[in-house]
Amino acid sequence: MPSTLPSTECMLVVRTDFSDQGAWEAVRAAIGEPDEGGYLEDYMLGVEYVDDVTYRELPVEQVVGLLTDDYESSLLAVVDEATIRSPEMPIVLVDLNELNEEYGRTMRVVPAELPSIEVNVHIGNMDFFEFADNADEDGVFRGFPE
Template sequence: MADLPETWCVPVVRADFRDDDVWRQIKDDIVSPTEEGFVAGVEFVEDRALAGLSGTAIAAGYPRAYPHQYRHPVLFVVDAVTVSLSERPLLVVNLNEGYETGPFRALPRQVQAIENNLSIANMDFHEFARSAGPDGVFRGF
């Protein structure tokens, strides 16, 4: 597996390279402030080493080692599923050591809430994961 990008902000990793327009739209949705004025503290990373891997393989490739090995408690991934579905749900990977909650998906406009709350430890990963719909996608509270 590729190394987690060394970023100051939470990484949003591009792992599917089929559609540059979709990538730009997802980035625009993530960097746009919410209605409440919140912005996501993210950094966009293109990682061709992840191209073609399933979401499960990508998530399994990053051990849960925050805060000892990683700077961030979460990783967002734009993979083949993200690109193929109309809502563009990103894979949200848990990096917290000791937390067994697996990945879920979230709409691009929810990245702000997830990143903001996890980065300041206002909420835990499992709170977002269990609030995902029956299809495994978090659309907000």
């Protein structure tokens, strides 16, 4: 049985697929790419990567169950098999805001959009559902229509 996830103020990005080290490194690099809004510097202080084979192939629900009570972020990101195998690298994002009626709702998001979501949800500018409701038909949020 895997141990609980680290207690942190940061949003965790948990790796559950270990089939391709290069793809994992590409996901990490894509999350760290500068965004047009200039949020990168502030955002990068709010991410902690969990790269531990203990969490290999765990379903998202089980990963959520390993969070500690003092986990402060209202979001959790999971890099699973679908993330690793897709050229777009859509990461699973989970809403952990207990005040939301849809606690535990998930969507997929391309890495380039993750910083904007994290920042806007963290400062209370937007809610998770505003992004999830604007995901494409395949359930992946790629940004708001222009």
